[in-house]
Each structure stands twice: as structure tokens, then as C-alpha cells.
Amino acid sequence: MAEILRIDGSQDLPASPTLPANVEAEAALLGALMIDNRIVEDVQLRLKAHHFFEPLHGRIYDAVLRMTDKNMIANPVTLRPLFEADEAMKEVGGPAYLAQLTGSGAAVIGARDFAAQIYDLALLRALVGVGREMVEGALDTSEDVAPLAQIERAETELYRVAEEGGSEGKVKSFSDATKEAIKNIEVALNNGGHLSGITTGLDGVNAKIGGLHRSDLTILAGRPGMGKTSLATNMAFAAAQRYQRDIEDGIEPAKSAGAAVAFFSLEMSADQLATRILAEQSGISSENLRTGKISRQEFQQLARASGELSSLPLYIDDTPGLTIAALRTRSRRLKRQKNIGMIVVDYLQLLSGSGKGSSGDNRVQEISEISRGLKQLAKELHLPVLALSQLSRAVEQREDKKPMLSDLRESGSIEQDADIVLFVFREDYYVAAREPKRAMDGDDAKVFEAHEQWQRDMERVYGMAELIVAKQRHGSTGKVRMRFDARVTKFSDVANEEYLPEFRG
Known part of the structure; x- marks a missing residue:
């Protein structure tokens, strides 16, 4: 017995x-x-x-x-x-x-x-x-x-x-593959001919890359101060808001150009991200919101915006020090419980792999494991993964500060695993840092001229940003010009946008 x-x-x-x-x-x-x-x-x-x-x-x-x-x-x-x-x-x-x-x-x-x-x-x-x-x-x-x-x-x-x-491979007939392709083309047609994936909230970006595509890993990279977290937050909010509106309008979730979003914030806390979104939607400076320097009327605007956003399908996980395995586990759970259709990771280098090494070759292998894991997650859950990434300091040492694929930090596997690589570049950030000595009475003409030239340069680039499409499996590379309002950390389209045909790094 x-x-x-x-x-x-x-x-x-x-x-x-x-x-x-x-x-x-x-x-x-x-x-x-x-x-x-x-x-x-x-x-x-x-x-x-x-x-x-x-x-x-x-x-x-x-x-x-x-x-x-x-x-x-x-x-x-x-x-x-x-x-x-x-x-x-x-x-x-x-x-x-x-x-x-x-x-x-x-x-x-x-x-x-x-x-x-x-x-x-x-x-x-x-x-x-x-x-x-x-x-x-x-x-x-x-x-x-x-x-x-x-x-x-x-x-x-x-x-x-x-x-x-479920690991047995499925061989799709060409007929099945074409049906899926036609379905994606139909979505793009119904959304004005330029959006086949999840909306980014920016018409210029949607037109250039077709939105964020399911099963794709999109890398959004930039040096500190360029606004990559702000842009990712803008995109996440736009996708969640579009999804909410489409559902209210009776559109099936599968046909929506939006998505419920899981935002893994390894750097900022959930309330800091919420403050950014509230600043963007209320039009009140995020700095004033943090310090409480707002009027009673602005507070009412804030309360109204907060009420409108309370049911937004945007889920923030601000757990620090996540491993790629834990992130995948939590993503699957959110897919099952909340039916998320998009994942944002801010940012890739703050994730850790399964190994214990964190320097030298081990770190390169760890980043390779992380980028490969994010790509596998995108395919497994059939949704877009937008992962933010740091760039190396090599950018700061060049005369031309525009980033290139070789600037992606710590591993070439990021470029290899990504379906789309985007760089955020704000020239006004660098021009502002080059401000010469202010002209004073008694200074010679060269000092006056240098400062006036700097002012003209600032007027030309102030509030402007570029999104550089450095790699795209589905289309051409190039640039999209945007406006950036640093006061409320919001990116927006430029009127009469013209796209440069090819980015040559």
C-alpha cells in the first residue's frame, strides 16, 4: 500500500x-x-x-x-x-x-x-x-x-x-499567408492609407512606418535629454486612447488601430509617468505640477483631465530590477487578464538577463539575451514591443551629433533583433549648450555677433525634433520632423510635413 x-x-x-x-x-x-x-x-x-x-x-x-x-x-x-x-x-x-x-x-x-x-x-x-x-x-x-x-x-x-x-511548428500555406497580408492591408486602407499597425499618435510617424506592427520589436533610442521617454509615453497614451475610443464606437478590438498598453518603467515611478501624461493632456507645465505652482483654475483643468483618463487601458509596472524572464511572465499575465496589445519597456539596459555577469563580454551576452527575449515576446504574444535604449557617448564626441546604428550601446544584437530602429534627435538641446558669452556694453563686435548668431540658430531649431528611422524591415529609412513642447513633454506633428527620402547615417 x-x-x-x-x-x-x-x-x-x-x-x-x-x-x-x-x-x-x-x-x-x-x-x-x-x-x-x-x-x-x-x-x-x-x-x-x-x-x-x-x-x-x-x-x-x-x-x-x-x-x-x-x-x-x-x-x-x-x-x-x-x-x-x-x-x-x-x-x-x-x-x-x-x-x-x-x-x-x-x-x-x-x-x-x-x-x-x-x-x-x-x-x-x-x-x-x-x-x-x-x-x-x-x-x-x-x-x-x-x-x-x-x-x-x-x-x-x-x-x-x-x-x-505548443512548440510543434506550423507550416502555413501561401493562401493562409496572403489572407493575413490582405487583412493587414485592409486595416491600413480603412485608416486612411497609412496605418497598418498600432497608432503612434503622430501622423508623420504613422505615414513613415505604418504604425507599430504586431510581432515587431521597435527600438527607440537617444542620448539623455532627447525626450525618448516622453515620446514613448506619448505613443503609449495615444494607443490606449485610440483603443478606448474604438471600443466605445463599437469597433472590434482586433480591428482597432489602438491597443491596451503595458508600460514597464524601470527608471521612473508610476506617479511620475502619470504626471507627464496629465501635463500633456491638461496643458499645464509638468514642472509646475511637480512643485504645486498651479492656480485653482488649473487644478480644476487637472481634475477634469484626470477624470477623463481614469478608465484609460494603460497599465504601468514600475518594479525596479526586472529580469527578462520576469518581464515575460508579467506580460503573459497582462495579456491573459487585460488583453494588452502593446508593450513599452523603459529602458532595455535596466533589464537583467538570467546570468550573473554584468561587465565585459558577459554584459554583451546579457544584452543579447534581453533583446532576443523581447523579440521572442513580441512574436509569442503577437503584439508590438517598443523598447527604449541608451546610446553610447560616441555621439557627444562627434561634430555631427545625429545618432547612427553603431551608437547603440553595449551590443550589436539590438540592431540585429530589432525590426525598426528609431532615434530621437533634438538639435536645440545641443545648440542651447553652446550659448556663447552674453554681449555686454564695452564688448567688441565679435562677441555681439557670436551671440546674435547663436540666437538665430536657436530660433531656427527651437522646439523642433527629428525622429530618424535608421532601420525598417518593412520600408525605407528616413526622417520625420516633429515639434516638441518641453513645458508639457509633448511631441506633435509639424504642419505640411515633408519626408526626406533616405537616411544615410
Whole structure:
């Protein structure tokens, strides 16, 4: 009789339940594979060696795959030399066991069913393993108790099992692919011919890149002070607001040009981001909002804007020090619970990978893991991921301050993994920093002339910004001119926008 483990006095559970497995099905499948190697093509995409409960069967399966991959016949005779010294094989009678497996030719008929059952049972065993780890972790109070961390870890493990369950590749026919393409083109047509993805809130940017596309990783980069967080906040707000309006107008969520947004802010707190959005919508200076220098009338404007935004589908997670794994777990949860359609990460370099290294080559590998993880997340959840990124100081050392792809900090993998790379550039930031000595009475003409020239330069560039499209898989590179109101941290379109045809770095 099975030993009973009492957990809380109210429930008895078997201490060592038998793990789900069917060793006979494994043996039958191996026999079928050795009789007819063509069956390998039907099962190898989904079934792996580790899915076999009996380790020896897993090794035989792996050997069959390796031989057929080399266009060699895999049967008891050709496999025999590989298992002469295998201890587990000796326990079942030696390599003659391989011939025993092929004893029933009838197994060939049910081979695909055997493979499906072996795979399903392997998933159940993985689920049992996750359950055991959850129970052991919950009962172990020897270390610091962190229930939320345990829940997050359990979610990650459960999703890993679920991911493996859906890992069989799907081959789409050209007909299916064209239907999806036509659907995207129809969305663009219905939105005025220039928006096929999620709106950025800026007509010039939408026209240039078609909005933020599902399954795409978009990198938005810039030096400190350029306003990349402001632009990302503007885009997130515009997408959430458009989604809210479309739903109110009876438009199906799948056909909306907006989206519910998850904003992972690793640098700023949620209330700081909310202050920015309130400043933008109320027209009150964000600095005045922070310091409380507002009139009673402005406070009423603020309260009105706050009321209008209270139901906005914009979810802010300001947890510091997130790992890429934790971010993916939280994103999946928000997708399931809130049906988010867009993710913003501010910013990429503040995420950490699964490794412990943080400098030198390890840091480059860590950034590669993070950028690859963000791209995988975009594809997995079928939504756009907008990730902000820092640029290296090389920009400051050049005469021309406009950023280039080579300025992306710490890893070339960011450029490689990204579908679109955008740079925010504000010339007035650099011109303002070059202000010469103010002209005073008694100064010579050169001082007066230098300051007047600086003033003319400032008038030319003040409040103007450029969004440089340095990489775009779906279209051309180029520039989009925008206006930037630093008082309320808001980017807007320039009237009569003209686009430069090609960005050449």
C-alpha cells in the first residue's frame, strides 16, 4: 500500500505516485521507426529524446534520428555498434534487444498515435514536476519566505511546459499567408492609407512606418535629454486612447488601430509617468505640477483631465530590477487578464538577463539575451514591443551629433533583433549648450555677433525634433520632423510635413 503523506491534517496524498508513462508504446514506436525510417519525418519535429520515460529508449531514439539525418539506414544491425557498451542495454539482454523491438510489424500502423501519447505523457510528467517544486518550495521555510517570487517562478515554469506543448511548428500555406497580408492591408486602407499597425499618435510617424506592427520589436533610442521617454509615453497614451475610443464606437478590438498598453518603467515611478501624461493632456507645465505652482483654475483643468483618463487601458509596472524572464511572465499575465496589445519597456539596459555577469563580454551576452527575449515576446504574444535604449557617448564626441546604428550601446544584437530602429534627435538641446558669452556694453563686435548668431540658430531649431528611422524591415529609412513642447513633454506633428527620402547615417 502506498505510503501516505499528511500535509495539513485535512487531506491525505500518496507520497510517491506513479508517474504517467507508457513504456510499451515507447518500445513499439522504436520498433516501427527501425522497420520504416520514413516515419521519422512524421514524428521528429515534435518528439524529442527527453520525452521518453525510459532513458535507454531515449538514447535509441536519438541514435535513430542521428543516423537518418546522415541519410543512413537505422535498423538493429546498423545501430548495434552504438550500444555494445551501453550498461542499460546489457541489463535487458544486450544489443539483441534492438531486434526484439522490431518483432511486431503491426506497430508501424499505429506509430503516429504512439508518438502523440509519448509526447502527451511527457508533458504530464513535466506538470507533475512543476507541482512538486511548488509544494516543496511552499513548505520550505528555512530561507527567506517570498511567496510572490515563488508564484512568479511557478508561472514561468507552467508557461514553459505550455510553450513546449505548443512548440510543434506550423507550416502555413501561401493562401493562409496572403489572407493575413490582405487583412493587414485592409486595416491600413480603412485608416486612411497609412496605418497598418498600432497608432503612434503622430501622423508623420504613422505615414513613415505604418504604425507599430504586431510581432515587431521597435527600438527607440537617444542620448539623455532627447525626450525618448516622453515620446514613448506619448505613443503609449495615444494607443490606449485610440483603443478606448474604438471600443466605445463599437469597433472590434482586433480591428482597432489602438491597443491596451503595458508600460514597464524601470527608471521612473508610476506617479511620475502619470504626471507627464496629465501635463500633456491638461496643458499645464509638468514642472509646475511637480512643485504645486498651479492656480485653482488649473487644478480644476487637472481634475477634469484626470477624470477623463481614469478608465484609460494603460497599465504601468514600475518594479525596479526586472529580469527578462520576469518581464515575460508579467506580460503573459497582462495579456491573459487585460488583453494588452502593446508593450513599452523603459529602458532595455535596466533589464537583467538570467546570468550573473554584468561587465565585459558577459554584459554583451546579457544584452543579447534581453533583446532576443523581447523579440521572442513580441512574436509569442503577437503584439508590438517598443523598447527604449541608451546610446553610447560616441555621439557627444562627434561634430555631427545625429545618432547612427553603431551608437547603440553595449551590443550589436539590438540592431540585429530589432525590426525598426528609431532615434530621437533634438538639435536645440545641443545648440542651447553652446550659448556663447552674453554681449555686454564695452564688448567688441565679435562677441555681439557670436551671440546674435547663436540666437538665430536657436530660433531656427527651437522646439523642433527629428525622429530618424535608421532601420525598417518593412520600408525605407528616413526622417520625420516633429515639434516638441518641453513645458508639457509633448511631441506633435509639424504642419505640411515633408519626408526626406533616405537616411544615410
